[in-house]
Every structure is written in structure tokens, then in C-alpha cells.
Amino acid sequence: MKKNVLSVLLVASLFITLLFGCGKKQDANSGSNGDVKTKDSHTIAVVVKDMSDPWFLRMQIGVEEFAKESGENCFVKGPSITDSAEQIQVIESLIEQNIDALCVVPIDPEACKPALKKAREKGIKVIVHEAAGFDECEYDVEAFNDAEYGEAMMDQLAKAMGEEGQYVTMVAFLSSVSHNLWMDAAVEHQKKTYPKMELIPDERIECEDNMDTAYNKAKEIIKKYPNIKGFLGASSYDPPGAAKAIDELGMTGKIFAVGTGVPSVSGPYLESGSNPCVLCWDPALSGKAMCKLxxxxxxxxxxDIVEGYDLGIEGYNKITVNGKDIAGKAILVINKDNMEDYNF
Known part of the structure; x- marks a missing residue:
């Protein structure tokens, strides 16, 4: 009788151990997006500005490549349109899931700060991009020094304009930290290097990261300032939007749009000459750099993250480090002659 009772107890004990042990194992090895992780992998969520933007679709490719190469569980989420409130909702949702790190390209860094602070308080590591000087993170990683990028954009615009004439700057949002840093550096560089160029009184146009908005505002500027000769855009939709207006108004060859862009959007205007070149960095590599950090x-x-460190990613082989701010050397200049080399 005692032997039978003992056998029953042992079987019951084994069943409970297996039941709860399996439950714990499944939770520990399941990624927040439903994928199964290997024992030593980490779950890293990358939050972009807009899941429909070709720029961030390219970043997603880099994140997926990093996951495949490293064995980490990495995935990309973001709002369906460039909307800060929606992006924060995505971040808040991810914080409640079983993730180890958040990599964020914030639309409005200040607006994101409370959510990212909450993430860090829960032990989630936070890496940001396009938010130099942001403090509620482990690191901000940029493809280059902000001032160098702004100066490079101005050099290209000055070349197109013959180093003289009126111009205006464009950003996605007046709250976009990196965009404004680039434009500040570009304007300062113009004043020192190209004295015959002139920034118009409406010096910074907010185009909401939208090509149609950039197009319509460019038409307004051309009407208001008939001697305008250049548009310098921070968002990848600014130069093609302005270039579309230039072409439609028959001002090709007289007014030029330069700035951040990608061949998949700016291609027709690189061909026409209204957008002589775009500058950018490969967002796929930026995605990899965020995940590596x-x-x-x-x-x-x-x-290990010190001046000159090699992240093992092209363009980030010799980083500069200033506190939490990390920069690579990955500026690309794309024109009609080399645009086919870049498939994004």
C-alpha cells in the first residue's frame, strides 16, 4: 500500500515538474514577435518612423540581415504613417513584451522620452538613431558627424547654384533634432564659405516628411521668391518634392534641389537635373549598427566602445565617440551617373 502511494506521488511530482519546467522554457525562448529564439539570443525591436517609407524598408533589410548573420531575434515595427503619437503607441506596446532592447528612430525625440525612460527602468536597453544629444538611451548612433553632413550638403547645393543666389532649407519637422542640426551646420558653412549665397527670410520650411507637402510648399516659395535658386532638404522627400515643383514650373536648370534622398524616389529628378544629387547613408547599415550596439x-x-572602435559594419569601421553619441563615416553622394549602384 505504501509503495503504491509512493509511486503515485513520484509520478505526480514528475508530471508537475515537466509541466512547469516546459512552461518556463517556452517563455524564455520565445521572441516578442512570436519567433523562437535560440538559448543565447536576444530579442531586439527596431522602431522606425514609417513602415511604408522606402528608406525604412531598406533599414528593415539590414535588420533582417543582422538577425540572420548573428542569430539574434531582431524585427522591425513602426506606424503606418509618419505620426509621432502612433510611433509612441508602438513603443509602449513593445515595452510590455518580452524584449531585451529597443532601437528607435524617433520622429519627435522629446515626445518619445517618457516612453523610452520607462523602457530603461524595466531593464530594456535603448539605442536611438537620428537623435544626437538624446540622453534617455544607452547610445545614439549616426552614420556621420552631423556638422560634416550639413556642410557636405551645402557644398553640393553651392556647386549646383554656381555659389550664388537665394536658397531655403527644408526639414521633416521643426522638432527633428538631426535635421535641424544638419541645416544649422549647412547655413553656418554657407555664411563662411559661399558669401554670394543668401538664405531667404522664410529660412526653414517644415514639410512633415511628405513629398506632396514638400512639392506644394516649394511651389509657394517659388511664387513668393521669384529669384530663389536653391532648396536644401533634410528629409528624403524634400529634394524630390521640390524638384517636382521645379520641373512642373519649367524652372529646370534654373532652380536646384539638393539634400537627403534615395534613388528609388529621386531617380526621375536626378535624370532631369532639377535634383542634381542626393546625399544619404545606407539605412540598412544603420539598422545593423543599432542592433550591434x-x-x-x-x-x-x-x-569596448571607444574612439576608433570597429563595429564590423561598413562605414562604422572607425567610429567617433562623444559620450553617448557615436558617429561613423558613411556619407554617400548619389547622382544620375552612379544611381544604379544603389538599389534603395
Missing amino acids: AVMSIEGNTS
Whole structure:
């Protein structure tokens, strides 16, 4: 009788151990997006500005490549349109899931700050991009020094304009930190280097990261300032939007749009000459850089992140480090002659 009772108890004990043990194992090895992780992998969520933007679709490719190469569980989420409130909702949702790190390209860094602070308080590592000087993170990683990029854009615009004439700057949002840093540097560089160029009184146009908005505002500027000769845009939709207006108004060859852009959007205007060139960095590589820093932060290997460190990613082979701000050297200049080399 005692032997039978003992056998029953042992079987029951084994059943409970297996039941709860399997439950714990499944939770620990399941990614927040439903994918199964390997034992030593980490779950890293990358939050972009707009899931429909070709720029961020390219970034998604880089994140997926990093996941495949590293064995980490990385995935991309974001709003369906460039809307800060929607992006914050995405971040808040991810914080409640089983993730180890958040990599964010914030639409409005200040608006994102409370959510990212909450994430860090829960032990989630935070890496940001296009938000230099942001403090509620482990690191901000940029493809280049902001001032150098702004100066490079101005050099290209000055070349197109013959180093003289009126111009205006364009940003996605007046709250976009990196965009405004680039334009500030560009304007300062113009004043020192190209004295015959003149910034118009309506010096900074907010185009809401929308090509149609950039197009309509460019038409308004051309009407208001008939001697305008240049548009310098920070968002990848600014130069093609302005270039479309230039072409339609028959001002091709007389007014030029230069700035951040990608061949998949700016291609027709690179061909026409209204958008002589675009500058950019490969967002796929930026996505990889964010994920690499996330892994290093999770694993506590941040002592390696010093001046000159090689992240093992093209353009980030010799980084500069200023506190939390990290910069690579990955500026690209794309025109009609080399646009076919870049498939994004």
C-alpha cells in the first residue's frame, strides 16, 4: 500500500515538474514577435518612423540581415504613417513584451522620452538613431558627424547654384533634432564659405516628411521668391518634392534641389537635373549598427566602445565617440551617373 502511494506521488511530482519546467522554457525562448529564439539570443525591436517609407524598408533589410548573420531575434515595427503619437503607441506596446532592447528612430525625440525612460527602468536597453544629444538611451548612433553632413550638403547645393543666389532649407519637422542640426551646420558653412549665397527670410520650411507637402510648399516659395535658386532638404522627400515643383514650373536648370534622398524616389529628378544629387547613408547599415550596439549593451561589453572602435559594419569601421553619441563615416553622394549602384 505504501509503495503504491509512493509511486503515485513520484509520478505526480514528475508530471508537475515537466509541466512547469516546459512552461518556463517556452517563455524564455520565445521572441516578442512570436519567433523562437535560440538559448543565447536576444530579442531586439527596431522602431522606425514609417513602415511604408522606402528608406525604412531598406533599414528593415539590414535588420533582417543582422538577425540572420548573428542569430539574434531582431524585427522591425513602426506606424503606418509618419505620426509621432502612433510611433509612441508602438513603443509602449513593445515595452510590455518580452524584449531585451529597443532601437528607435524617433520622429519627435522629446515626445518619445517618457516612453523610452520607462523602457530603461524595466531593464530594456535603448539605442536611438537620428537623435544626437538624446540622453534617455544607452547610445545614439549616426552614420556621420552631423556638422560634416550639413556642410557636405551645402557644398553640393553651392556647386549646383554656381555659389550664388537665394536658397531655403527644408526639414521633416521643426522638432527633428538631426535635421535641424544638419541645416544649422549647412547655413553656418554657407555664411563662411559661399558669401554670394543668401538664405531667404522664410529660412526653414517644415514639410512633415511628405513629398506632396514638400512639392506644394516649394511651389509657394517659388511664387513668393521669384529669384530663389536653391532648396536644401533634410528629409528624403524634400529634394524630390521640390524638384517636382521645379520641373512642373519649367524652372529646370534654373532652380536646384539638393539634400537627403534615395534613388528609388529621386531617380526621375536626378535624370532631369532639377535634383542634381542626393546625399544619404545606407539605412540598412544603420539598422545593423543599432542592433550591434544593442547586443553589446545587453551583454555588458560597452567598455569596448571607444574612439576608433570597429563595429564590423561598413562605414562604422572607425567610429567617433562623444559620450553617448557615436558617429561613423558613411556619407554617400548619389547622382544620375552612379544611381544604379544603389538599389534603395
